Amino acid sequence: MAFVLLAVLFLLLKLAGVAWVENINVWWVCAPLACAAVWWALADKYGYTQRKAMERMDALKESRRQRSIEALGRGVKKKR
Numbered sequence: 001m002a003f004v005l006l007a008v009l010f011l012l013l014k015l016a017g018v019a020w021v022e023n024i025n026v027w028w029v030c031a032p033l034a035c036a037a038v039w040w041a042l043a044d045k046y047g048y049t050q051r052k053a054m055e056r057m058d059a060l061k062e063s064r065r066q067r068s069i070e071a072l073g074r075g076v077k078k079k080r
Contacts, residue, residue, distance in 0.1 A: 003036035 010029040013021040021029070043049045069075050 001036075003032040003039060007032035007036070 007030060010021060010024075010032065014024070014026070014029050040049075066075070
């Protein structure tokens with residue numbers, strides 16, 4: 001995501017006519033988009049994306065389980 005944000009920032013600065021960005025070749029401005037594409041391809045290939053999705057799903061299941069336990073009155077007793 002950082003690569004995409006960097007590319008968008010560079011493109012906006014180039015379109016706005018900022019001097020130091022305007023002199024840079026457009027390929028260097030768009031290079032973060034290529035880096036983002038490579039990152040996403042590698043993340044998918046090596047399972048990073050799926051692993052993160054599974055971690056989020058496990059966290060959701062655990063929170064639902066905790067809510068159910070508390071709703072049944074079986075949760076940790078609160079001290080008065």
